Amino acid sequence: MFSIDLTSRIPIYEQIYNKIIELAISGTLSENEQLPSVRNLAKDIGVNPNTVAKAYQELERNKIIYSVQGRGSFISSLDSDIFREATLSEFDKSVTFTMKRGISADTMKNRIDTIFEADKKGEKHD
Amino acid sequence: MFSIDLTSRIPIYEQIYNKIIELAISGTLSENEQLPSVRNLAKDIGVNPNTVAKAYQELERNKIIYSVQGRGSFISSLDSDIFREATLSEFDKSVTFTMKRGISADTMKNRIDTIFEADKKGEKHD
DNA sequence: ATTATGTACCATGATTTATAATACAGTTAC
DNA sequence: GTAACTGTATTATAAATCATGGTACATAAT
Secondary structure, eight states: OOOOOTTSSSOHHHHHHHHHHHHHHHTSSOTTOBOOOHHHHHHHHTSOHHHHHHHHHHHHHTTSEEEETTTEEEEOOOOOHHHHHHHHHHHHHHHHHHHHTTOOHHHHHHHHHHHHHHHHHHOOOO | OOOOOTTSSSOHHHHHHHHHHHHHHHTSSOTTOBOOOHHHHHHHHTOOHHHHHHHHHHHHHTTSEEEETTTEEEEOOOOOHHHHHHHHHHHHHHHHHHHHTTOOHHHHHHHHHHHHHHHHHHOOOO
8 A cells, every 4th residue: 555765855754644645635545434553554664653643643634634542544525725725835836946947837838748648648547 | 135034944055055046047147157255145144154155065066156266156057958857857746746636737737827927027127 | 475265174953854662542342 | 341453642762954163274366
């Protein structure tokens, strides 16, 4: 279920955080579905339980999942406009950054098309 | 010449690094133009000379500037394809990230247009 | 010579990330 | 109720990164 890059400069807990969001948005994890327990996931990917717990706590803080003591952690409904806006805000920063380095709008749009094309081809179909 | 956000989570040396690149690409700093000395810029923005030195060394490593002991640091020619590719590679990462969060290509393109429009209006004209 | 430049150290402190080891509180199943 | 599982909290430690302070050296311009 999980692949983590221990050599990446991106913190492990952040990689877990991102991965869960991807799985939730892609539908691989559906609403109210239970996530692996903190200890199991930690053992699975070979990291400390505290690291997984940190990821889960961040996910809960951002309403991606909800956790219940004694029961576990579950995907919550993902119709959060706040989350969408946060994502777009991050994207805007990247566009501004790229623009300031002299890259044109058309060039950026072409990259977007290329990336979406590649994703479409790589998708698994039901 | 410089505005640095000491409270930002982005390292100071990285802010300096980014700012110099922006000024070089926008033409505010032109080819072979001399930059403020490490010590002067440090005093100017209220940071440690070592921090400025680190930014300058990164800039030199990426061929944005060149430094000569006893003389100073200067803008080098900015026709580096390598630099352009590095910028686009970063942008691609952001697009992929945003896509995985369920944002459509069209939405991203609209944001690009909006940002470029705002920039055009905000520009200073000669 | 004096002054200004970039560069190179070394030590220190703060912050962040990750680990390790416990412990506590709540739930489920027996 | 007991055992085994959940999330959560705490404390300690280690490593890496960031920034500062201070000192020193080599080079260049005057």
